[in-house]
Amino acid sequence: MESQRATATARLKEASLAATGIRLMRFEILEGTVSTSPGAHLTFEMQLKDGPATRSYSVVDDGMAPELITVAVKLEDPGRGGSRHMWSLEPGDEIKIIESSNSMPVSFDRRNYLVVAGGIGITPMTAIVAALRSSGREVRMVYCARSREHAAFHDRLSSLLGDGLVMHYDAESGFLDVEALVSGVEPGTQVYICGPIGMMNAIKAAWAALGLPAHDLRYETFANSGTERSQPFDVTVVETGRTVHVEAQQTLLDALVKSGHEVMYECLKGECGLCKLEVTQADTGIDHRDVFLSEREKASGESLCACVSRFSGGHAHVRIDGISHGPTG
Amino acid sequence: MTDRSYPLNAWYVIAWNHEVKRGSMVARTICDKPIVTYRKQDGTPVALDDACWHRLVPLSMGHLKGDNVVCGYHGLVYEPGGRCIHMPSQDTINPSASVRSYPVVERHRFVWIWMGDPALANHDLVPDLHWNDDPDWTGDGVMMEVNANFRLVVDNLMDLTHETFVHSGSIGNDAVAEAPFSVEHSGDGATVTRWMHDIVPPPFWASQLGKPGNVDRWQIIRFQGPSTVAIDVGVAVAGTGAPDGDRSQGVNGYILNSITPSTETKSYYFWSVCRNYRIKDVSLTTQWREATKMIFGQDEAILNAQQEAIDRNPDKVFYDLNIDAGAMWARRKIDQMIERESKRARISA
Numbered sequence: 219m220e221s222q223r224a225t226a227t228a229r230l231k232e233a234s235l236a237a238t239g240i241r242l243m244r245f246e247i248l249e250g251t252v253s254t255s256p257g258a259h260l261t262f263e264m265q266l267k268d269g270p271a272t273r274s275y276s277v278v279d280d281g282m283a284p285e286l287i288t289v290a291v292k293l294e295d296p297g298r299g300g301s302r303h304m305w306s307l308e309p310g311d312e313i314k315i316i317e318s319s320n321s322m323p324v325s326f327d328r329r330n331y332l333v334v335a336g337g338i339g340i341t342p343m344t345a346i347v348a349a350l351r352s353s354g355r356e357v358r359m360v361y362c363a364r365s366r367e368h369a370a371f372h373d374r375l376s377s378l379l380g381d382g383l384v385m386h387y388d389a390e391s392g393f394l395d396v397e398a399l400v401s402g403v404e405p406g407t408q409v410y411i412c413g414p415i416g417m418m419n420a421i422k423a424a425w426a427a428l429g430l431p432a433h434d435l436r437y438e439t440f441a442n443s444g445t446e447r448s449q450p451f452d453v454t455v456v457e458t459g460r461t462v463h464v465e466a467q468q469t470l471l472d473a474l475v476k477s478g479h480e481v482m483y484e485c486l487k488g489e490c491g492l493c494k495l496e497v498t499q500a501d502t503g504i505d506h507r508d509v510f511l512s513e514r515e516k517a518s519g520e521s522l523c524a525c526v527s528r529f530s531g532g533h534a535h536v537r538i539d540g541i542s543h544g545p546t547g
Numbered sequence: 548m549t550d551r552s553y554p555l556n557a558w559y560v561i562a563w564n565h566e567v568k569r570g571s572m573v574a575r576t577i578c579d580k581p582i583v584t585y586r587k588q589d590g591t592p593v594a595l596d597d598a599c600w601h602r603l604v605p606l607s608m609g610h611l612k613g614d615n616v617v618c619g620y621h622g623l624v625y626e627p628g629g630r631c632i633h634m635p636s637q638d639t640i641n642p643s644a645s646v647r648s649y650p651v652v653e654r655h656r657f658v659w660i661w662m663g664d665p666a667l668a669n670h671d672l673v674p675d676l677h678w679n680d681d682p683d684w685t686g687d688g689v690m691m692e693v694n695a696n697f698r699l700v701v702d703n704l705m706d707l708t709h710e711t712f713v714h715s716g717s718i719g720n721d722a723v724a725e726a727p728f729s730v731e732h733s734g735d736g737a738t739v740t741r742w743m744h745d746i747v748p749p750p751f752w753a754s755q756l757g758k759p760g761n762v763d764r765w766q767i768i769r770f771q772g773p774s775t776v777a778i779d780v781g782v783a784v785a786g787t788g789a790p791d792g793d794r795s796q797g798v799n800g801y802i803l804n805s806i807t808p809s810t811e812t813k814s815y816y817f818w819s820v821c822r823n824y825r826i827k828d829v830s831l832t833t834q835w836r837e838a839t840k841m842i843f844g845q846d847e848a849i850l851n852a853q854q855e856a857i858d859r860n861p862d863k864v865f866y867d868l869n870i871d872a873g874a875m876w877a878r879r880k881i882d883q884m885i886e887r888e889s890k891r892a893r894i895s896a
Contacts, residue, residue: 321643325628326650349666433626437642489641512638544636
């Protein structure tokens with residue numbers, strides 16, 4: 219059952235560069251209303267060359283224009299085309315916005331908070347940090363960016379957090395020491411993380427290894443980031459015997475649906491597990507980009523979530539129907 | 548302008564603190580949203596959306612397990628921050644699975660909830676109803692579910708002229724309707740002051756004062772937007788200086804009211820009556836509460852009928868009298884609070 223989501227027509231009022239490769243875009247609402255809360259994203263409707271599409275972007279709170287809706291869009295190249303479309307918009311252009319649920323809502327029931335952001339994962343954190351600070355909560359933030367030029371919102375965060383902001387530039391000091399970071403977290407601290415899947419997986423693994431409570435670690439999934447660059451590949455569907463080609467810019471689920479295969483799916487970001495397929499044969503590894511399968515299931519290579527995960531090239535055989543759902547032990 | 552009659556960026560009473568017990572849940576609809584409230588093991592109150600993320604069944608139909616809520620349908624478990632920490636029949640937990648948790652604070656014997664932007668939920672903004680737990684005062688009250696928009700209840704409290712007509716025989720007499728009053732306003736508040744000099748006390752106040760003769764009577768109505776009204780009331784022996792600040796020859800009470808919008812046509816009306824004399828007299832506390840229940844029951848009948856009349860006369864509007872000045876200021880303050888939040892694009896709701 220789908221509920222009715224609020225929608226609005228918005229006009230791009232101004233756009234500027236927030237950092238290298240990150241476009242800050244401010245929209246004014248012309249008609250309708252959409253509600254957001256710290257950490258929430260909004261869905262934008264757009265026309266891409268393959269047809270209508272939607273993309274979600276986290277709402278930014280940089281303290282500058284509370285009456286406008288601000289998002290920051292990283293140019294993904296190669297990507298599936300959404301960010302290129304957003305970058306092509308000019309002031310005065312109109313776009314439809316759909317309200318989305320907040321998958322990382324802020325809870326204000328703790329005294330201490332740690333926020334870890336990597337790259338474009340900074341966007342939802344701007345609003346979360348602003349909300350926590352304005353309600354007087356202690357916030358420490360570790361912000362990882364490739365270099366100073368790639369770090370958006372530095373001045374804003376610095377004024378909100380003072381000494382609580384620790385910048386980490388990969389180009390200067392290599393990757394973040396995740397284990398040191400996690401083992402230094404005080405008990406009872408609420409942790410929010412958002413960033414590339416490699417960083418998130420490392421933090422989640424370190425968190426689990428120390429036996430820390432799962433609900434103290436909250437994260438948002440960025441469905442399009444994988445550990446490898448997307449490759450084209452072929453899959454043969456066991457039930458139909460047909461072979462389907464999947465382009466680098468296309469998801470496995472899209473290719474299967476376009477070729478007339480019926481696949482059940484829902485979240486499209488690797489969370490719900492409804493699009494899980496069984497892998498019966500593969501001549502390359504799998505780039506698992508979902509958060510549904512357990513580490514053991516991922517390591518076994520026996521299944522993948524078609525909406526986000528992909529084969530690393532080559533040719534594989536998958537089964538769509540009659541596969542096993544439920545815990546694997 | 549939004550269609551809502553109430554602002555969201557405000558503290559509203561969700562329950563008396565004694566209503567929220569350890570081990571059980573209270574379900575209420577606040578600002579058109581189903582909310583469930585309960586206490587953690589350490590006593591801290593919690594408020595969550597009362598609808599499971601999965602299939603929207605009210606969480607209040609489930610049960611508590613320690614600090615967490617277990618959905619009564621498929622056993623999903625939520626921690627007090629609203630995040631799902633257990634899902635049936637799978638190895639991992641969908642990170643999006645959560646219900647909204649709301650800022651809550653316990654103060655002045657009430658549990659307050661903030662329905663709007665949580666970033667603005669400053670505890671300093673909780674309305675002042677300190678008489679409820681001030682050691683120099685005593686009193687008690689209840690919650691009444693009124694089938695009327697909260698503004699109608701605020702109207703009722705901001706203009707006590709109605710006492711003469713609705714509550715004749717207890718607190719109302721002709722003097723109230725005929726005495727002049729003044730109105731001041733600042734910030735989100737407004738105050739209506741009415742002094743009745745050298746009048747025959749109505750029966751209730753005559754018995755409280757316990758002294759013969761005429762009195763100077765006061766009603767100082769303090770509105771704190773959007774829906775809290777603290778009314779300073781009392782009588783003193785006429786001519787003993789009460790209007791100039793010497794209330795030593797009188798008795799003083801506070802009628803504390805906070806009205807929480809449930810829907811556009813329903814409100815939770817929390818009230819208490821407090822006094823600063825004979826504070827160890829528990830029977831008197833009970834008498835005050837029961838008498839007020841009777842008096843407010845008369846208001847409730849009027850308010851319910853008024854809402855029904857509004858619904859049945861959609862082509863008609865309100866007209867105002869001079870006596871509505873206080874209520875009109877309260878309404879303007881409420882409108883301004885709503886206007887302020889609709890100027891922000893990011894209204895969380």
